[in-house]
Amino acid sequence: MLLLPRARCLDLLGKTHFPSVGIEQLKQIHAQMIVSGALRRDSAVGRLIERYAGVSAPEGMNFAHLAFRYHAREADVFTWNVMIRRSPPQELSCSTPVSVPAAAAAVARRRRTIERSFTSSARAPALLACRGDASSRPDREDPGAGGHGCGGPNDRGPFLRESREIDSQEQRNVERPDGRVLPRGGAAEAAALFRDLLLDEGGTRPTERTMVVMLSACARLGELALGSSIHGHILKAISIQDDAFIGTGLVDMYSKCGCLSSAQMIFAETREKNVLTWTVMTAALAFHGRGEAAIELLDAMLAEGVSPNAVTFTCLLSACCHAGLVNEGLHLFETMSRRFGVAPSVQHYGCVVDLLARVGMVEEALRFVTDMPMAPDAVLWRTLLCACKEATAAGRGPDGPPCGAAAACEDYIALSNIYAAGGMWGDVLRLREAMKRDGVQNKPGSSSLQIKPEPLVGR
DNA sequence: GTAGGGTTAG
Known part of the structure; x- marks a missing residue:
């Protein structure tokens, strides 16, 4: 050219x-x-x-x-x-x-930090790390791999320090209340390395696999700015219509960053769709409260000759739950094994229990749990506990903390909330005392990702 | 190299 x-x-x-x-x-x-x-x-x-x-x-x-x-x-x-x-x-x-001057100042500040990081002579190891596995860290990389003439291990400190400085400007606590920790270090560090890679003129170029891994990291971190810049690279480098991995990653990234219309646009443009592509789109619609649209995807997917799997059904049932579609949910649950040969797991049962309890069918939800062919897990009990809040506000409360699975601090709190919703203050106090007696540690609250809904590339 | 259920202290 x-x-x-x-x-x-x-x-x-x-x-x-x-x-x-x-x-x-x-x-x-x-x-x-x-x-x-x-x-x-x-x-x-x-x-x-x-x-x-x-x-x-x-x-x-x-x-x-x-x-x-x-x-x-x-x-x-x-x-x-x-x-x-x-x-x-x-x-x-x-x-x-934020205000435009403030945003402009933030951009300028970030730019200075990035520029400072490049004054260090230690860029190469970071770039090398990106070549193989975007989530790998330079200090884990084989110093000899790739032969890019990068500096030795001693060079790495300044870059990492600086890249962490960039990250620290956008600190996000991604530890979940249930103790599950999203791979903040890995994904955030990968993001910092990837920024470096993008600015490397004429050197190492990210591969398609790097893009897919980075999109996944951006989705988990809510990194819309980086995710859409990767989208920009993809548009210039490859045709997204031809790759189910890329299409899936983009749909998921935009959805999880709050941009449903962008996710829908990419989904429509992705010609090669596999079961994961359909599933992330289903999850996107479910997550954004579009239950009916999510269910309609099932027929569209079947029409294209793609069969739903266990994950697809979890997303479909979740969509029903969020939209309060009881009949549709029960119908899906029934047909998933009979028609599609997908055996319901504890997660699927959990979705139905949530669905029933949320619309006030607590008795049916409990019966559903009793009749389950497998043991309910902690998440299922937790789901039931939280979903019962409305139903028990009338004065009926569960008898005690969840049983059959390990109860966590938040389970006691959820139960306490239920009692509180029903004005059962005596029970609240009793439960609080039980927590002290049993040595249940209070876990401080933590924030999750801040997702800004931005239909920025939507039509 | 891509996807999944619940939730946060009157």
């Missing part, structure tokens, strides 16, 4: 010379600008975004948002202004939850 000089790229964006540039041509110019480094010129990103946004189809604004995310580090005041001018009010309020 002919490589245009920087100045020529900027000329192409000039409205006086080329008043009507289409989306395809803009994408080509965009690619040229990345390759030639033209985007690092002042306001070049803003000019590009202005042209994307000027395309009449909704696609134009989608690309404007993608370009903005992708090149956020180069965004100057002019670029921010373009985004403000071009964004509809509701999108603007979502995408810039």
